[in-house]
Amino acid sequence: MSPHPGRPGPRVALDLAGLPFGQGAHLLVQRALAGLEPGQELAVTGRDPELFVHLSAWCRGHGHRVRPGEDPDGTAPADAPGGPPRGPVRAVIGRGPGGPDRWAGAARAGGAAPDGIVARPDAGWGLAARGALVEDGAPAPSFDLAERDLVWAEVAPRLYAHAASAQWDPATAVPWDAPVDLPPAVEAAVVQVMTYLVENEQAALVVPARLLTRIHPHFREVVQLLAVQAADEARHVEVFTRRALLRDATMGTSSAGGRASLAGLLTEPDFALASFLLSVLGEGSFLNLLSFLDRHAPDPVTRAVVRLAHQDEARHVAFGVAHLEHRASVEPALRGRLRGAVERRHDMLRDTAGLNQDVMDALVVLAAGGWEPAAIGRGHHQVQGLLAAMDQGRQRRLVRLGFPADEAADLSALHTRNFM
Known part of the structure; x- marks a missing residue:
């Protein structure tokens, strides 16, 4: 001074x-x-x-x-005019007072700190970092999901931190060199289930990838979380495909009804409804399926890939539930819209065959562990138990979102027979 x-x-x-x-x-x-x-x-x-x-x-x-x-x-x-010095x-x-310059009148993208999240970020902030001093005059990209309540969950930053630290390498996390010498019919059952998982995980990759491009970058934790979610699904596609082809270069079958069920997920434009159908109902049911496969895996490679996928899917479900809890707290009519989404999807798939019968048979074979009538009976009973566990899990998540128990039971019963 x-x-x-x-x-x-x-x-x-x-x-x-x-x-x-x-x-x-x-x-x-x-x-x-x-x-x-x-x-x-x-x-x-x-x-x-x-x-x-x-x-x-x-x-x-x-x-x-x-x-x-x-x-x-x-x-x-005393230099000559126009000549070199x-x-x-x-x-x-x-020194002047500090202006005029290009930052005069510029506003920050949110608060001065990077955690200064606002409810409705300015479109003109575009791709600017949250908290940055933003110069006017740049194009304003169009992000239609540009309100905090449309995408947010308080747990998003913590889930992203967990997701970033829990990434695993398909080349080293799975014991690919472990002995896998299964009877041909059991190996065929594993291949069929892996083929089915790949099909579903490809749908689960596309949905968050499409959604994250529509979210205003101001809500970067949600964008980052969905980007990791898409990366998770890409990794699942890789390891399920690799396990399917581990002993034979032939994949299993893909039913028209299964693909029709998944197609309904790809066309849902509403962020809340897409999160509900994919993460809360579909991936929630897949947690039960992956646990079932973990218990009945006939070899260490199969057990490793489904166990690793389960830890990722649990995080996806956690975000979907947390987001919808937040959304329900600010939108009283949300539960009616969720119910309508389930009913529309059920009506759309009413005339389809649902789950690929080859997949159901493969699950029975894996759970049976043998070909004696009693073993096949036990396997069938185990698969029925899986369906019941899926139903109970869906009902629990629906109740958590505020649905009465009887309505949760009715909606769970309408969920697609294709699991996802």
């Missing part, structure tokens, strides 16, 4: 040596001026012949005054 309040302090000197203004010298000038008071002078010396020209333009844009400096004897430089270039900058 100046020893005399109200008066500019003494002149400060800055030697730029031979550094050209356009190659970083402006940073040194800017840094020196930042420590001065308005009106205080900065004496600049340099050997760049064009220093004064560039310095003059820069000062005009930043609200500072500039004049030629004096030689050490106190006289102005015969000695160091000297200039004196009088």
Whole structure:
């Protein structure tokens, strides 16, 4: 601070040596001026012949005054007009009040801190980092999911942190070299189930990938979480495919009814309804299926891939439920819309065959562990138990979202027979 309040302090000197203004010298000038008071002078010396020209333009844009400096004897430089300077270039900058510049009147994208989330971010913020000082004049990308309550869940930042730390490498996390020598019919059952899982995981990859491109980047934790979710599903597609082809180069079958069921997920434009159908109902049911396959896996590779997928899917379901809980708290009519989505999907799939019978038979074979009538009977009983566990899980999640128990039971019964 100046020893005399109200008066500019003494002149400060800055030697730029031979550094050209356009190659970083402006940073040194800017840094020196930042420590001065308005009106205080900065004496600049340099050997760049064009220093004064560039310095003059820069000062005009930043609200500072500039004049030629004096030689050490106190006289102005005696260079010939238009000729090259015969000695160091000297200039004196009088620090201005800080404007005008391109940041005058600029607002921040949210609060000053990166966690300053707002309910309705400005479209003009575009791809700017949350908390950044945003210059006007850039194009405003169109993000239709641009309200906090449309996409948010308080748990999103924690789930993203967990997702980022829990990533696994398909090449090393699965014991691909473990012995897998199953009877042909059991291996065929594994291949069929893996084929079915790939089909469903490809749908589960497309849905979050489509949604995240519509979310305003201000809600970056949700964008990041959905991006990791899509990456999770891509990894699941890889390991399920690799397990299916581990012993034979032939995949299983894909039913028209199964693909019709999944197609309904891909066309749902509403963020809440898509999250509900995919994560709460579909992936929620898949948690039961993956646990079932973990218990009845006939080899260590199959057990590893379904166990790794389960830990990822549990996170996807957690976000879907948390988001819908938040959404229900601000939209009283949400439960009616969720019910309508279930009923519409049921009506659309009423005439389809539902779950691929080859998949159901493969699950029975895996659960049976043998071909004796009693073993097949036990396997069938285990699969019926799986269906009951899926139903109970859906009902629990529906009740958590505020549905009465009897309505939750009715809606769960309408869920697609294809599980997802």
